[in-house]
Amino acid sequence: MTNWIDIGPLDGIAPRGARVVRTDWGCIAVFRTSDDEVFALEDSCPHKKGPLSEGIVHGKSVTCPLHNWVISLETGAAQGADQGQTGTIATRVEDGRILMDEAVLQARSAA
Numbered sequence: 828m829t830n831w832i833d834i835g836p837l838d839g840i841a842p843r844g845a846r847v848v849r850t851d852w853g854c855i856a857v858f859r860t861s862d863d864e865v866f867a868l869e870d871s872c873p874h875k876k877g878p879l880s881e882g883i884v885h886g887k888s889v890t891c892p893l894h895n896w897v898i899s900l901e902t903g904a905a906q907g908a909d910q911g912q913t914g915t916i917a918t919r920v921e922d923g924r925i926l927m928d929e930a931v932l933q934a935r936s937a938a
Contacts, residue, residue: 831926843884855916856880857925858889858900865918865925866900873911
């Protein structure tokens with residue numbers, strides 16, 4: 828059974844924006860696309876650990892603010908010639924609220 832954590836209203840994140848959620852398991856970047864889809868990634872680029880939450884959201888990707896690596900919001904994988912991956916956390920939107928999968932966060936902290 829999945830336990831979902833309510834992390835706030837969808838309107839709390841601007842379209843094509845992000846916010847950081849600090850958890851016991853680390854900082855998570857939560858992104859909202861221009862189509863109101865929500866994705867969550869570990870807030871760390873696989874290249875030099877840049878803060879993805881400060882990057883530019885475009886389509887279903889975010890560009891790291893440090894060295895312009897493009898990271899898929901769906902998979903966490905670097906795109907193009909770059910290689911690497913950051914962790915993803917399941918999210919959903921219910922009644923205008925963003926929910927994040929607590930079990931995935933706990934599994935990450937145990938690793």
